[in-house]
Structure formats: C-alpha cells, structure tokens
Amino acid sequence: MKRIFINNILFRVVAPAIYGTMLYIIVLLVFDSIILLYDNFFSEEVLLCILITYLLSESMRAAILLLDRFYPFEKNSTIRILLQTSISCILSIIFVSLIIYFYFKLIIGYSHFYTELIAFNIVFLISCLFYNLLFFSIFFLDKQSNIQLIKEQTKRKNSEYKLKAFINEINPNFLFASLETLITIIRNEPKSSDDFINRLSRIYRYKLDNKFNELIDLKSEINSVEDLIFILNLRNNNNILVNFNIPEKYFNKNILPNTLNRIFENIVNNNIISNLQSFKVNCEINSKSFLLITYMENPILRNFEDAENQFEIIVSSYKYFTNRSLSKTVENKKCLIKIPLLEIEREI
Numbered sequence: 001m002k003r004i005f006i007n008n009i010l011f012r013v014v015a016p017a018i019y020g021t022m023l024y025i026i027v028l029l030v031f032d033s034i035i036l037l038y039d040n041f042f043s044e045e046v047l048l049c050i051l052i053t054y055l056l057s058e059s060m061r062a063a064i065l066l067l068d069r070f071y072p073f074e075k076n077s078t079i080r081i082l083l084q085t086s087i088s089c090i091l092s093i094i095f096v097s098l099i100i101y102f103y104f105k106l107i108i109g110y111s112h113f114y115t116e117l118i119a120f121n122i123v124f125l126i127s128c129l130f131y132n133l134l135f136f137s138i139f140f141l142d143k144q145s146n147i148q149l150i151k152e153q154t155k156r157k158n159s160e161y162k163l164k165a166f167i168n169e170i171n172p173n174f175l176f177a178s179l180e181t182l183i184t185i186i187r188n189e190p191k192s193s194d195d196f197i198n199r200l201s202r203i204y205r206y207k208l209d210n211k212f213n214e215l216i217d218l219k220s221e222i223n224s225v226e227d228l229i230f231i232l233n234l235r236n237n238n239n240i241l242v243n244f245n246i247p248e249k250y251f252n253k254n255i256l257p258n259t260l261n262r263i264f265e266n267i268v269n270n271n272i273i274s275n276l277q278s279f280k281v282n283c284e285i286n287s288k289s290f291l292l293i294t295y296m297e298n299p300i301l302r303n304f305e306d307a308e309n310q311f312e313i314i315v316s317s318y319k320y321f322t323n324r325s326l327s328k329t330v331e332n333k334k335c336l337i338k339i340p341l342l343e344i345e346r347e348i
Contacts, residue, residue, distance in 0.1 A: 006060075006061045006064060006135065007061075012057065012058070012061070015057070016050060016053040016054035016057050017050050017053075017054075019053050019127070020046070020049040020050030020051070020052065020053035020054065021046060021049065021050065023049050023053060023123055023124070023127060024045060024046045024048075024049035024050075026123055048099065048103055051099065052095060052096055052099050052120075052124060053124075053127075055095050055099075056091065056092055056095050056096075056124065056128065057131070059091045059095065060088045060091060060128070060131060060132075063084065063087045063088065063091065064084060064135065067080065067083060067084055067087075071083060073139070073143075081136060084132060084135075085129070085132050088128045088129075088131070088132055089125055089128055089129075091128075092121070092124050092125050092128040093121055093125070095124075096117075096120050096121050096124045097117060097121065100113065100116065100117050100120050101113075101117070104116065104117075174265055177235065178200055178231055181196070181231065181234050181235050182196055182197065182200070185234065196231065196234065199227040199230050199231055200227075200231060202224070202227050203224060203227050203228055203231070203261070206220075206224040206227075206257075206258075207257070207258060210257035210258070213257055214256070214321075215254040215255065215256065215257075215321070215342060216254065216255060216256070216257045217251060217252055217253070217254060217255075218246070218250060218251050218252070218253045218254065218255050218291070218341060219251035219252070221255050221257065221258075221259065221260050221261075222244060222246070222251075222260065224258075224260070224261060225260040225261055225264055228260075228261050228264055228265070229242050229264065232264070232265075232268050236268070236273045236279075237275055239273050239274065239275060239277075239278045239279060240268060240273060240278075240279050240281070241278055241279065241280045241281070242264075242280075242281045242282075242283065243280075243281070243282050243283065244283045245282065245283065245284040246283060246284065246285055246291075247285065250285050250289070250341065253289065253341035253342065253343070254341065254342040254343065255291070255339065255341060255342065256314075256317055256318065256321075259314060259339060262310060262314060263293065263311075263314070263337060263339075264281075266310055266311065267281065267293075267295065270299060270300055271295075271297060271298045271299060271300065272298045272299070272300055273298075277298065279295065279298070280295060280296070281293060281294070281295040282294045282295070285341070286338075289340070289341045290324075290338045290339060290340055290341065291338070291339040291340075291341055292336060292337070292338055292339075293336070293337040293339070294334065294335065294336050294337075295334075295335055296333055296334055296335070297330060297333045297334070297335045298333075311328060314326060315327075318339075318340065321342055322340050322342055324340040325340070326338065326339050326340060
C-alpha cells in the first residue's frame with residue numbers, strides 16, 4: 001500500500017498542477033468558445049482550479065489513509081468502495097462549493113454564480129470519480145500481483161526443496177544391491193573387489209561432494225555415471241552397453257548432480273536385461289544443447305520402484321533453473337530422454 005501512487009511525493013506535487021490546468025480548460029470550454037480560450041487561459045482562475053485540485057487530492061488521500069486504518073478492504077471490499085467513493089464526492093462538493101463561494105463572493109464580488117458553482121461541482125465530481133476509479137484499479141491490480149507473487153514464491157520454495165531432496169537423496173535399494181554384489185565378488189573374485197569398492201566409494205563421494213552444489217559440469221557427471229554403469233554391469237553380466245558420443249566442447253556445460261545416475265538406475269531397474277538380450281543405451285548431444293539418451297524399452301512386469309514419480313522429481317528440479325523442459329517420449333518402444341544442458345549462470 002505504501003507504494004501506491006497517492007503516496008508518491010512527485011505525484012502529489014506535480015499531478016494537481018497539471019490536472020487542475022486541464023480542468024480549467026474544460027471549464028473554459030463550458031463557458032467560452034474555443035476562440036476565447038487563448039485570451040482567458042492565463043487568468044487567475046487557473047490558479048483557483050489548481051488550488052481546488054490540490055486540496056481535493058490531499059483530502060481524498062487523507063480519507064483513503066483513514067479508511068485503510070479503520071475500515072480496510074479486508075472487512076468488506078464492496079462497502080469500502082462505496083464508502084470511499086461517497087466520502088470523496090462529499091469532500092469534492094464541500095471544497096468546490098466553499099472555494100467558489102469565497103472566490104466569486106468575496107474576491108470578485110459576484111452575487112450570482114450558481115451556474116459556475118454547478119459547472120465546477122460537476123467537473124470536479126467527475127474528476128473525483130476518475131481518481132477513485134484509478135485508485136481501485138491500481139489497488140486491486142497490485143493486490144492480484146502480490147497474490148501471484150506469493151504463489152510463485154511458494155512454488156519456487158517447493159522447487160528448491162525438491163531440488164535439495166533430489167541432490168541429497170541416497171537410494172537405499174542401490175546401496176543394498178551393491179553390498180550384495182560385493183559379497184558375491186569377495187567370495188568368487190576377491191581380486192576384483194578392490195575396484196568395485198573404489199568405484200562404489202567414488203559414487204557416494206560424488207554425492208557427498210556435491211551435496212551443496214546446484215550444478216555440476218557434464219564431464220564430472222559422466223565420470224560418476226560410468227562408475228555406476230560398471231557396478232550395474234556386474235549385476236547384469238556386462239549386458240549393459242552404453243555409448244557416450246559427446247564432443248569435448250560440451251563437457252563444460254552444466255547439469256544437476258546425480259541426474260544421469262538416477263536416470264540410469266531407473267532405466268536399468270525397470271527393463272529386462274539378460275544374457276540373451278543386451279541392453280543398449282546411446283548418449284549424444286543435439287544442436288539445441290540437449291543431452292539425448294535413447295534406448296529400446298523392454299519393461300519388466302512390475303516396476304522396481306516408482307519410476308514415473310522419480311522422473312517427475314527430476315523434471316520439477318530442472319524447472320528451477322530453466323524453461324527448457326526435461327522430457328521423456330516413447331514411440332514404438334524407442335525411448336528418448338532429453339536433458340537440457342545449462343550454462344553456469346542460472347536461466348530464468
């Protein structure tokens with residue numbers, strides 16, 4: 001409310017002078033012809049109109065401030081509008097009548113000025129209604145903008161919460177499955193256990209190192225997901241074939257930490273992979289700086305986890321940074337996931 005135009009000092013000083021002059025011209029046009037307008041324009045009556053406009057403007061502002069204190073819009077907006085409009089009109093009639101009376105009766109010495117009194121009252125009543133109409137329009141527009149701003153702030157906070165949850169989340173299913181794989185390796189191939197442990201530790205170190213990072217370069221994310229694919233392949237007899245066809249010039253582009261890890265976990269966990277049927281995934285960049293992940297779907301009968309919900313979390317996290325949406329499409333069992341690559345500066 002403090003920012004509304006009636007409280008602007010420049011408006012309070014300049015507007016009455018300009019508007020009062022305009023009203024004076026209207027009054028002249030009521031009583032004189034357009035030809036006589038130039039001869040009468042610089043008379044003292046223009047100061048009279050400016051004085052009335054200034055006093056009326058300040059009195060209506062004072063009335064609005066009092067109503068804001070004792071009867072705000074929150075009580076009943078309809079009654080408030082009627083009250084404010086009525087008070088403004090009454091103030092207009094009082095000020096215009098008194099000033100016109102003193103001017104014509106005491107200064108000029110006219111005894112018959114009823115026509116002028118009626119004309120001035122009509123002109124200023126109309127201007128008073130326009131003043132209130134402008135006030136109500138700006139007030140309710142500002143109120144609606146504030147409501148929308150609060151909604152956007154709430155939505156942004158929710159996105160930030162989802163983003164932090166997405167970055168910091170540790171998938172317990174992956175951890176337990178990895179430990180089971182490690183037990184099997186230690187029993188059957190103890191020499192390979194060191195490599196497995198190193199790669200598993202790098203995956204979780206990557207998660208912890210980027211716990212407070214909103215973005216990470218694509219190269220680091222690919223390095224992490226390669227460790228993940230190595231571990232997933234040990235559980236699937238090396239039947240996961242991933243081809244990263246990505247030029248080096250895109251390595252400095254940014255991506256949300258753990259994006260590829262979560263996507264590849266969901267892909268592998270929700271598709272059939274066997275010795276009879278290898279699972280091929282291709283990763284490349286298109287001309288619009290989207291990372292494209294393509295593969296042929298071979299879905300399991302029952303999802304290992306809520307894949308769609310997990311994907312929606314990733315999608316909503318990306319909305320925090322960019323208007324370019326992360327998407328997933330399936331056509332003839334060919335799945336395409338498009339991930340927008342980001343600049344280091346946040347896109348709005």
